[in-house]
Amino acid sequence: xxNRRAYPGFDRREFLRRAGFLATAASATSLLGxxxxxxxxxxxxxATPKPTSSNVDARNPFGVxxxxxxxVVIFKGGFSDEYAKYHESMYQxxxxxxxxxxxxxxxITAQLQPRFVNGTPPDVVDNSGAQxxxxxxxxxxxxxxxLSQLLSAPxxxxxxxxxxxxxxxxxxxxxxxxxxxxxxxxxxNINGLWHDQKLFTDNGWEVPKTWDxxxxxxxKTKAKGLPLWTYQGQYPGYMLTVFNAMVQKHGGKDVIxxxxxxxxGAWQQDSVRAVAEAFFExxxxxxxxxxxxSLSHTQSQAAWLQRKAAIIxxxxxxxxxxxxxxxxxxxxxxxxxxxxxxxxxxxFEAIPNTxxxxxxxxxxxxxxxxxxxxxxxxxxxxxxxxxxxxxxxLTIVQGVHDEQEHDPVLKSSLATLTAAQKVERLDAxxxxxxxxxxxxxxxxxxxVLLTSSLDAKGFVERVQKKADAVKKDPKxxxxxx
Amino acid sequence: MRKGRVPFIITFLAPPLLLYVVFxxxxxxxxxxxxxxxxxxxxxxxxxxxxxxYTALIGDSAWWHAVTNNLKLLIVIPIVTLALALAFATLLxxxxxxxxxxxxxxxxxxxxxxxxxxxxxxxxxxxxxxFIYSTQSGLLQQTLDFIGIDLLELIPxxxxxxxxxxxxxxxxxxxxxxxxxxxxxxxxGMQQIPREFFEAAAIDGAGxxxxxxxxxxxxxxxxxxVSLVHIGVGALxxxxxxxxxxxxxxxADYGGDVMATQLYRTxxxxxxxFGYASAMATMLLGFSVxxxxxxxxxxxxxxxxx
Numbered sequence: 067x068x069n070r071r072a073y074p075g076f077d078r079r080e081f082l083r084r085a086g087f088l089a090t091a092a093s094a095t096s097l098l099g100x101x102x103x104x105x106x107x108x109x110x111x112x113a114t115p116k117p118t119s120s121n122v123d124a125r126n127p128f129g130v131x132x133x134x135x136x137x138v139v140i141f142k143g144g145f146s147d148e149y150a151k152y153h154e155s156m157y158q159x160x161x162x163x164x165x166x167x168x169x170x171x172x173x174i175t176a177q178l179q180p181r182f183v184n185g186t187p188p189d190v191v192d193n194s195g196a197q198x199x200x201x202x203x204x205x206x207x208x209x210x211x212x213l214s215q216l217l218s219a220p221x222x223x224x225x226x227x228x229x230x231x232x233x234x235x236x237x238x239x240x241x242x243x244x245x246x247x248x249x250x251x252x253x254x255n256i257n258g259l260w261h262d263q264k265l266f267t268d269n270g271w272e273v274p275k276t277w278d279x280x281x282x283x284x285x286k287t288k289a290k291g292l293p294l295w296t297y298q299g300q301y302p303g304y305m306l307t308v309f310n311a312m313v314q315k316h317g318g319k320d321v322i323x324x325x326x327x328x329x330x331g332a333w334q335q336d337s338v339r340a341v342a343e344a345f346f347e348x349x350x351x352x353x354x355x356x357x358x359x360s361l362s363h364t365q366s367q368a369a370w371l372q373r374k375a376a377i378i379x380x381x382x383x384x385x386x387x388x389x390x391x392x393x394x395x396x397x398x399x400x401x402x403x404x405x406x407x408x409x410x411x412x413x414f415e416a417i418p419n420t421x422x423x424x425x426x427x428x429x430x431x432x433x434x435x436x437x438x439x440x441x442x443x444x445x446x447x448x449x450x451x452x453x454x455x456x457x458x459x460l461t462i463v464q465g466v467h468d469e470q471e472h473d474p475v476l477k478s479s480l481a482t483l484t485a486a487q488k489v490e491r492l493d494a495x496x497x498x499x500x501x502x503x504x505x506x507x508x509x510x511x512x513x514v515l516l517t518s519s520l521d522a523k524g525f526v527e528r529v530q531k532k533a534d535a536v537k538k539d540p541k542x543x544x545x546x547x
Numbered sequence: 548m549r550k551g552r553v554p555f556i557i558t559f560l561a562p563p564l565l566l567y568v569v570f571x572x573x574x575x576x577x578x579x580x581x582x583x584x585x586x587x588x589x590x591x592x593x594x595x596x597x598x599x600x601y602t603a604l605i606g607d608s609a610w611w612h613a614v615t616n617n618l619k620l621l622i623v624i625p626i627v628t629l630a631l632a633l634a635f636a637t638l639l640x641x642x643x644x645x646x647x648x649x650x651x652x653x654x655x656x657x658x659x660x661x662x663x664x665x666x667x668x669x670x671x672x673x674x675x676x677x678f679i680y681s682t683q684s685g686l687l688q689q690t691l692d693f694i695g696i697d698l699l700e701l702i703p704x705x706x707x708x709x710x711x712x713x714x715x716x717x718x719x720x721x722x723x724x725x726x727x728x729x730x731x732x733x734x735x736g737m738q739q740i741p742r743e744f745f746e747a748a749a750i751d752g753a754g755x756x757x758x759x760x761x762x763x764x765x766x767x768x769x770x771x772x773v774s775l776v777h778i779g780v781g782a783l784x785x786x787x788x789x790x791x792x793x794x795x796x797x798x799a800d801y802g803g804d805v806m807a808t809q810l811y812r813t814x815x816x817x818x819x820x821f822g823y824a825s826a827m828a829t830m831l832l833g834f835s836v837x838x839x840x841x842x843x844x845x846x847x848x849x850x851x852x853x
Contacts, residue, residue, distance in 0.1 A: 175815050182589050199589075203819040207590040299708055300798050356699045357682025359799065360708025369683050503817045506797065514800050517704050541585060541603070542818050 127219040127442075128435040132161045136436040137188035139178060141195045142170035144387035145253070145423065145457045150192070152452045156443050157436075164436070174198050182209055187428035189437035193249070194423050201241065201249065201424060202500055206543050210248040211427040216438045217247065222446030224466075229445055236419045237462035240494050243545065250441050251421030253453070254460040255381045256400060256479055257307045258417065263397035263474075265373060275414045276405050277312075277344050284353040287376045294353040296375035298363035302513035303498075305345070306505070308379045309512060310495040311403045311418060312341045318411040319493050326497045327546050328537045333530040340406060342515065342522035349516055359517040364388070371396060379403070381422065382459040385475045399478040402486070415485040418492035421462050500545045507532035575832065582825035588814060593822065600826035610827065612801060613809045616714055620782040620805070621838070623715075628722050628778055629771065632729035635661055637759055640734045658734070662727035669724065673791035676720040680706040707792060710802035717792050717803055721785065729774050736770040737763060772846045779838050783831065786811065806831050 136157060140150040147170035154166045169188075171177050175197045181187045182199075187209070193199050204210050217230040217238075224232050234254060241249035261273060269290065274280040284294035298304045314322045317337025324332040332338075348354055355375040358366060367388050370378040385398055392398065405414045425444065427437035443449050450463040451470055458475045460467050460483065467480060498505045511528045514520040520528065536542055582600055586593035604610055639654040639661075664672065679686045682705035688698040702709050706716035740763065748758050764771075786807035789796055793803030795812055806827060814824035 200819045357705045360705035
């Protein structure tokens with residue numbers, strides 16, 4: 067630390083520019099060593115931001131400087147960025163003197179990583195999509211603001227409640243690291259199985275609640291010349307989501323917790339094997355739309371919308387993503403993934419909280435208070451309702467969506483959510499955020515299990531091998547929950 | 548004249564040299580430096596870890612898989628591309644026989660047609676071929692249907708969903724998009740060969756095939772050599788096509804994973820292992836240099852002045 071103070075002009079930008087030359091200078095090497103030890107740590111070094119002006123009150127709990135500019139970067143993907151523009155206009159209304167800079171992009175990492183390295187990150191980041199930044203790394207490097215201040219602040223337009231009180235229980239889990247919250251997963255995404263209610267009603271089919279019923283339905287759809295199932299072939303991760311939920315429903319919370327904690331033999335637990343066997347049946351019985359493996363997510367979803375398969379797994383963003391291709395008589399509905407059998411520890415209705423759209427406030431941002439304020443207004447009734455209206459997806463703000471006029475997707479989402487809240491909640495699997503090399507391998511393997519040469523045993527062994535490798539790899543930081 | 552020469556040369560050489568050092572050499576040096584650290588790419592902090600990244604790399608079967616794929620590409624792409632380009636150039640130019648015999652009818656049109664893919668951006672080529680290979684009524688599937696063949700029976704899961712086919716499906720796209728460029732290069736080369744050689748050969752009774760192997764090809768060797776290095780380095784890279792068509796190498800159980808896509812994922816997706824990724828990049832750099840040196844060594848021949 068003393069070394070640091072001795073070089074006041076040595077900022078990050080300078081560092082990058084000179085890195086090559088510095089390597090040769092012995093004194094510089096020791097300086098870098100000093101930095102590494104001071105910043106490595108467990109990420110708990112981030113200080114909570116101090117209010118920047120004296121006018122702190124319930125209306126402005128973080129002491130936002132009304133004139134300070136706000137820099138917002140939004141992932142412009144399945145949800146587009148219209149909702150964010152609305153939120154920005156809300157901010158502008160409250161602080162008319164502030165200029166709000168908006169960037170909607172799919173290339174989150176390419177746009178933002180240099181800015182993090184330079185120490186000039188934006189004030190609000192929607193870290194989402196296929197090219198999102200690795201949140202675990204950002205946390206361990208102390209690059210994100212810890213959000214307890216936001217959570218204990220009064221809610222924007224729901225009187226008598228703090229922000230924390232208005233959120234669905236457990237919704238912050240995915241962005242909680244070692245007990246501290248580093249981001250707001252905004253959209254109350256439900257991962258489930260989608261079907262066309264019209265197709266099912268016309269044929270007298272019931273939505274299967276158990277795997278046996280699913281297989282029976284597969285026989286019926288096959289008789290009609292329709293494959294039971296398709297999935298986003300090039301992205302087998304969608305099936306891994308169904309897999310995680312079914313494993314936990316069958317074996318209980320500990321099963322998935324063991325996987326998250328990289329316990330020895332976690333992937334060889336009975337429930338994991340049993341669900342892998344079930345997935346193998348989809349292939350061996352020929353229930354998957356031929357050619358699924360090579361389809362992109364939109365190609366497979368389009369095939370499903372053309373009624374070329376009965377069921378597809380997806381998150382709540384499905385309608386928002388496919389809006390233009392939905393046939394007029396199509397009744398898009400979502401249900402939870404089925405129970406494996408009668409021995410399941412959780413009921414059919416149980417779902418995990420798997421919110422998406424991770425909103426972060428970088429700790430080195432210029433306007434941290436403004437960033438927190440932006441998050442607070444997003445979590446308002448007004449902000450949340452606008453989001454649902456534009457994206458057909460609920461937010462993690464509780465109760466505010468009941469009074470909205472719903473389209474069929476919102477309606478079935480809300481029904482699923484309401485039923486789920488009457489039973490115990492599944493934990494969200496976290497190994498996907500913590501150990502990306504593991505999840506990449508699990509996704510590849512599940513693709514092979516569903517459409518190519520692996521059987522259940524081979525799948526389990528292959529993923530376990532990778533889990534062991536990740537556990538041993540000193541380059542990857544470990545977490546536990 | 549003499550007096551002003553040194554400053555004159557410096558004015559012309561300094562700016563490009565400076566740009567080269569700043570934007571080409573310094574990133575190389577930095578990359579090599581980073582390969583000896585555990586940098587995550589998000590902060591200024593890192594530790595030096597010696598050769599840890601390199602020893603990990605040698606024991607990483609996923610990396611060897613990527614290297615093997617690159618080797619396959621390195622063998623197949625140059626041979627196929629150059630063979631096709633030479634064949635097209637010979638067919639389409641009178642230069643191939645020095646004007647003693649004519650090229651194909653409609654050769655001007657063909658020249659444009661074959662060169663056309665070269666002007667299409669690589670990403671567009673990739674997306675286009677994704678549609679061609681689609682298993683939901685793609686062009687390939689429909690064409691095969693027409694002659695009574697089921698694509699999914701021929702290639703289970705389709706070209707881009709099959710571990711054993713995805714690499715070759717992408718090779719076809721790569722060859723298609725570059726063959727026109729080398730064809731034009733060879734046509735230009737052929738037109739430089741003096742006509743008298745061909746006339747002499749014709750008088751001696753040499754046919755087209757004989758002229759090609761004993762006249763055209765030896766005199767074109769300089770062009771072929773340069774092309775080999777160029778295509779070879781391209782085959783070591785292949786990032787753009789693999790990125791789009793194989794989802795950064797992950798598609799079809801890593802069937803299309805190459806060194807470039809793997810290092811990209813390691814740096815930006817797989818828990819941000821920048822140090823490890825830089826070690827991969829340094830190895831790739833080494834392979835590229837080695838390839839260039841080897842190609843020039845192996846293909847060295849005496850040059851003919853005319």
